[in-house]
Amino acid sequence: MTQPTPATSAGLAPNVPQIRLYQDWLRRERGLTFATYRDLWTWSTTELDAFWQSIWDYFELRSPTPHTAVLGKNVMPGAEWFPGAQANYAHQVFRHVDAAHAAGVPAIVSDDEKGQARELSWPELRRQVASLALHLQAQGVRPGDRVAAYLPNVPETIVAFLAVVSLGAVWSVCAPDMGTNAVLDRFSQIEPAVLIAADGVSWAGRDIDRSAVLQELRAKLPSVRHLVVLHHPAASESIADSADWMQAIARNDQETAAFEPRWLPFEHPLWIVYSSGTTGLPKPIVHSHGGIVLVSTASALHMDVGCSYRPNNFGERFHWYSSTGWIMWNSQTSGLLSGTTCVLFNGSPGGPRDAPDWTTLWRFAARHGVTYLGSGAAFYAGCAKAGVDMAQCGDLSRIRALGTTGSPLSPEVQQWGTEQFRRIAKTPAQQDIWWMNISGGTDFAGGFIGGTPELPQQPGVMQCRMLGAAVEAWNEAGAPVLGQVGELVCAQPIPSMPLYFWNDPGNARYLASYFEMYPPGHGRKPGGGDLDASAGSVWRHGDWLRVGDESGQGEWCVIYGRSDATINRQGLRMGTSEIYSAVESLPEVLDSMVVDLEYLGRESYMPLFVVLRPGVALDDSLKKRINDAIRQALSPRFMPNAIFQVPEIPRTLSGKKQELPIKKLLLGQPIDKVVNREAMANPGSLAWYVDFAQRRQDGRVA
Numbered sequence: 172m173t174q175p176t177p178a179t180s181a182g183l184a185p186n187v188p189q190i191r192l193y194q195d196w197l198r199r200e201r202g203l204t205f206a207t208y209r210d211l212w213t214w215s216t217t218e219l220d221a222f223w224q225s226i227w228d229y230f231e232l233r234s235p236t237p238h239t240a241v242l243g244k245n246v247m248p249g250a251e252w253f254p255g256a257q258a259n260y261a262h263q264v265f266r267h268v269d270a271a272h273a274a275g276v277p278a279i280v281s282d283d284e285k286g287q288a289r290e291l292s293w294p295e296l297r298r299q300v301a302s303l304a305l306h307l308q309a310q311g312v313r314p315g316d317r318v319a320a321y322l323p324n325v326p327e328t329i330v331a332f333l334a335v336v337s338l339g340a341v342w343s344v345c346a347p348d349m350g351t352n353a354v355l356d357r358f359s360q361i362e363p364a365v366l367i368a369a370d371g372v373s374w375a376g377r378d379i380d381r382s383a384v385l386q387e388l389r390a391k392l393p394s395v396r397h398l399v400v401l402h403h404p405a406a407s408e409s410i411a412d413s414a415d416w417m418q419a420i421a422r423n424d425q426e427t428a429a430f431e432p433r434w435l436p437f438e439h440p441l442w443i444v445y446s447s448g449t450t451g452l453p454k455p456i457v458h459s460h461g462g463i464v465l466v467s468t469a470s471a472l473h474m475d476v477g478c479s480y481r482p483n484n485f486g487e488r489f490h491w492y493s494s495t496g497w498i499m500w501n502s503q504t505s506g507l508l509s510g511t512t513c514v515l516f517n518g519s520p521g522g523p524r525d526a527p528d529w530t531t532l533w534r535f536a537a538r539h540g541v542t543y544l545g546s547g548a549a550f551y552a553g554c555a556k557a558g559v560d561m562a563q564c565g566d567l568s569r570i571r572a573l574g575t576t577g578s579p580l581s582p583e584v585q586q587w588g589t590e591q592f593r594r595i596a597k598t599p600a601q602q603d604i605w606w607m608n609i610s611g612g613t614d615f616a617g618g619f620i621g622g623t624p625e626l627p628q629q630p631g632v633m634q635c636r637m638l639g640a641a642v643e644a645w646n647e648a649g650a651p652v653l654g655q656v657g658e659l660v661c662a663q664p665i666p667s668m669p670l671y672f673w674n675d676p677g678n679a680r681y682l683a684s685y686f687e688m689y690p691p692g693h694g695r696k697p698g699g700g701d702l703d704a705s706a707g708s709v710w711r712h713g714d715w716l717r718v719g720d721e722s723g724q725g726e727w728c729v730i731y732g733r734s735d736a737t738i739n740r741q742g743l744r745m746g747t748s749e750i751y752s753a754v755e756s757l758p759e760v761l762d763s764m765v766v767d768l769e770y771l772g773r774e775s776y777m778p779l780f781v782v783l784r785p786g787v788a789l790d791d792s793l794k795k796r797i798n799d800a801i802r803q804a805l806s807p808r809f810m811p812n813a814i815f816q817v818p819e820i821p822r823t824l825s826g827k828k829q830e831l832p833i834k835k836l837l838l839g840q841p842i843d844k845v846v847n848r849e850a851m852a853n854p855g856s857l858a859w860y861v862d863f864a865q866r867r868q869d870g871r872v873a
Contacts, residue, residue: 186571187483188624190472190718196229197809208626208635208726214804216641216663217243223252223465223639225668230468230509233266235259235434242664247708247758248686250664254457258461260441260508261300261337261432263468267478267510268293274480276512279326280488280539284373284518284531288538290317291326296333297635299420302428303334303399306419310397312365314339314433317443319363319395321354321381321388323347324373324495324517327401327416329504330353331367334440336460337432340570343443343455346496347372350385350804353749355391357445360455361673362394368411371403376523378405385410394505437461443673444658446744453746454680455673457617462666466617466639467505473621473637474573474607477511483543491545491574492532496806497743498613499545499576519857520550529557537565545574545607548584549775550739555587561595568597572624576609577739578729579769589630608633610730612712613744619661619712620728630820633776635726636718639665645715649689654724656731659716660689660709665810668710685710713737719724731771735831738777739769747830753804755795759787762820765811766834777810780836782820789816813872814862819856821846836864 194211197203201221205211215222220241226232227241234256242252273295290715291299312318318335322328322344335342345354357622358366366389386408389395398413438459445453471477475790477484489506490513491498506513514536522528535556536544537732552571561567573588585606585774591602610633619642622634636642644657651657672681678758685707715731738745747765754763762782769775781797782790798810821829832846842861848854866872 186475186477189475189477189478190656192483193472194230197225200228201225206257208623212636212726214636215638217664219639226465226469226639227253232258232464232468233262234437243387245664247664247710248681249402249669250666251438251666252459252465252664252666252783253461256437256461257434258437258439258459259337259432259435260460260464261333261465262434264333264507265297265300265432266505267480271480273511276479276486278507279329279513279515280518281326281514281515282535282539284376284523287450289326292388296330298335298424299330300426301430302420302422303330304432305422305427305430306399306414307334307340309399310365312340312397314337314435316340316365317361317363317438318342318365318367319358319361320344320390320495321347321366321368321385322327322495323369323547324493324500324515326515327400328495328500329507329513329515330420330847331399331502332442337430339435339439341440341443341457344495346494346806347379347381347384348374348494349496350802350806351387352752352804353806354384354388355457356749357453358388358392359454360596361443363392364397365399366392367398367399367401367416367510368863369401369403370408371405373403373405373518375519375521376525378403380405381406382405382408389444408661419742429549435460438670440670442501443499444613444616450490453749454684456614457670457673458667459670462670462698463501463616464508464666465501465509466615466665466667469639470502470505470618470621470637471509471511473609473618473623474543475605475624476506476509476511479512480510482549484538486512486542488512488514488539488541488569489543490516490536490539490541491543492516492520492547492550494743497577498611498616499547501616503545507863514541520546521553527557529559530556532780533559533561533564535568537567540569542569543572543574544570545576547577548575548580549577551575551580551588554586555584559591561591567592568601569596570604570609571598571600572605574607574609575865576611576618577743580606580608580631585630586657594831603628610714610728614712615665616663617667619659620716620730626726629727632727634728636728642716642718644718645689653716653719656715656717656735658688659712659714659730660698661712662709678759682708685712687711693736717828733767738767738809739764739778740767740775742807743806745805745809747828749805750779750801750809753800756804757793757796757800759783759793760797764820764828764830766837767832768834768837777811779814780817780820781814782818783816789814806847817856817859819853819855819859821856821860836860837867839864841870 238253238256243254254820277290278293278296282288400413401416429478441460443455479487489511490501520532522531592601596602609618610620619640620633621637626634641663643651688711689709713735717729719725765779767777
């Protein structure tokens with residue numbers, strides 16, 4: 172790797188939105204024109220074969236064998252996409268190597284809290300990937316083997332990912348800020364053959380030794396037969412019988428020149444990601460090579476991220492701040508599929524814990540000429556609260572787009588960011604900076620709702636439903652509604668929907684997670700017409716959604732938070748059961764319940780309610796131990812805003828905690844509308860929560 176040279180605006184052509192280029196192509200190649208975005212979206216969700224074939228052709232996807240259909244079987248779950256075609260994620264990345272290198276644009280630019288900046292060229296990326304793939308192949312890694320990674324957001328993680336999937340092995344990664352138990356809950360389900368791990372990390376101004384964690388992971392993952400260690404200066408122990416990362420990628424060009432990624436069936440497993448429900452272990456979600464390549468390239472039309480070496484957007488530098496444990500790391504990496512330079516930051520966006528600095532990410536973006544900067548909504552809210560002055564953060568003139576996801580972005584924060592860019596604007600585009608507010612999910616590794624630079628902006632809402640995503644807001648009768656809040660559903664399959672959950676007999680957890688509420692034949696198709704049983708079930712995502720304004724006009728969408736009880740903090744989802752496991756491991760805690768009151772762009776508020784042993788009081792010392800337990804077992808992101816001692820946790824007759832009813836109560840709904848007391852084991856417990864909700868509404872709860 173070499174030291175990076177910041178991009179300049181010299182030679183940068185005026186940006187034409189990617190979605191406009193695509194529509195121009197549709198007009199030339201397909202004879203299709205659309206008067207409005209709604210018309211384009213309707214075509215994309217009702218003419219699935221035509222739309223997804225156009226994505227295949229427009230992005231010039233390749234296969235050594237032809238496909239016999241686009242959607243061979245239109246049913247959810249179980250849709251069959253591009254039967255006969257072959258794919259490999261790494262093939263689509265490496266097709267850009269020669270052209271990008273000739274244009275002088277790097278594949279990856281990276282930096283960290285210590286200012287250790289590096290560049291990785293496209294040829295060097297290919298060499299390192301081939302070298303590691305050959306190393307893993309020599310260790311017996313074969314298609315279908317799982318390879319687990321415990322790595323931070325550094326170029327080496329992308330190299331490891333591409334090497335693993337180029338062999339047809341299945342990738343899965345956890346971030347090193349996750350507690351050991353949380354990592355084991357994930358990796359133990361998939362039984363990895365290989366572990367690739369860092370023995371230390373740097374975060375928030377601290378160097379953290381992770382060598383003891385590696386020893387524990389290895390001891391408790393008996394399926395691991397080979398370990399590759401990425402060394403960090405903070406590590407205090409060496410790991411016996413392990414391979415050194417630098418040696419594993421040391422093969423030269425002559426040794427790696429003949430390596431090619433393996434062609435695989437279109438629906439061959441690519442990776443396993445995790446999305447937590449309210450009970451049980453995290454759900455290991457399996458996505459396919461072909462589906463992810465197809466949807467990721469299509470998403471570039473909405474993200475407006477273009478190929479870095481093409482004249483229309485020469486010098487594109489795409490950054491989305493993320494840990495490796497969030498699906499946005501996968502989204503960041505997917506920029507390589509379209510030949511885009513990915514710019515990584517490894518560290519805390521808010522600076523050291525003892526001296527917070529919310530200018531950190533902005534100064535990083537200025538140093539490296541970032542053109543597209545994305546992050547969780549909580550980051551922008553933190554910057555606004557801290558009073559960040561972007562005029563003091565360096566030259567941000569190349570930024571033309573701001574992405575946000577993970578939670579609703581409040582109108583006030585979006586307006587703050589827009590005003591900041593108006594103050595520093597050096598280009599007309601920055602006078603009204605484009606915000607790409609996204610809502611999607613780990614579940615299908617994509618976006619349901621997003622935007623396009625060609626649609627009007629309104630602070631605090633998302634511009635449109637994304638192409639190919641047959642998203643509707645459904646009322647309780649299963650009918651689509653406009654201008655009203657309803658359940659977010661997707662009434663047609665998308666190629667990146669899960670193949671299955673790992674080790675899920677009979678698809679029981681998969682079906683219960685997305686398809687239980689709307690069984691076969693329930694509801695209506697987008698654009699009209701009844702569904703029938705042959706169409707299968709309808710995907711229910713678990714969010715409250717409104718499409719259009721009160722009259723149903725406009726493309727705008729608003730997400731009103733989760734309609735289930737899964738915790739979503741700063742873009743990372745965690746099942747409440749994982750929090751309970753950490754909290755209730757303390758001897759003082761008998762029972763607990765947590766709810767996340769994320770709602771309509773307001774700042775997330777997550778109270779934790781605990782039942783303590785007789786004679787134990789909730790003092791500051793116990794609160795600290797509870798927070799420490801969550802931090803160590805899961806992540807600091809899931810520490811509650813406040814902790815309250817309660818007499819009882821409300822439970823159903825079957826013993827389930829009444830999380831969702833209490834969440835609805837605290838969001839202002841009457842208790843009799845949200846819970847059936849006759850179905851409760853302890854209905855008398857509700858009195859405390861009703862009083863708490865009233866005190867919170869009156870401003871008597873901090």
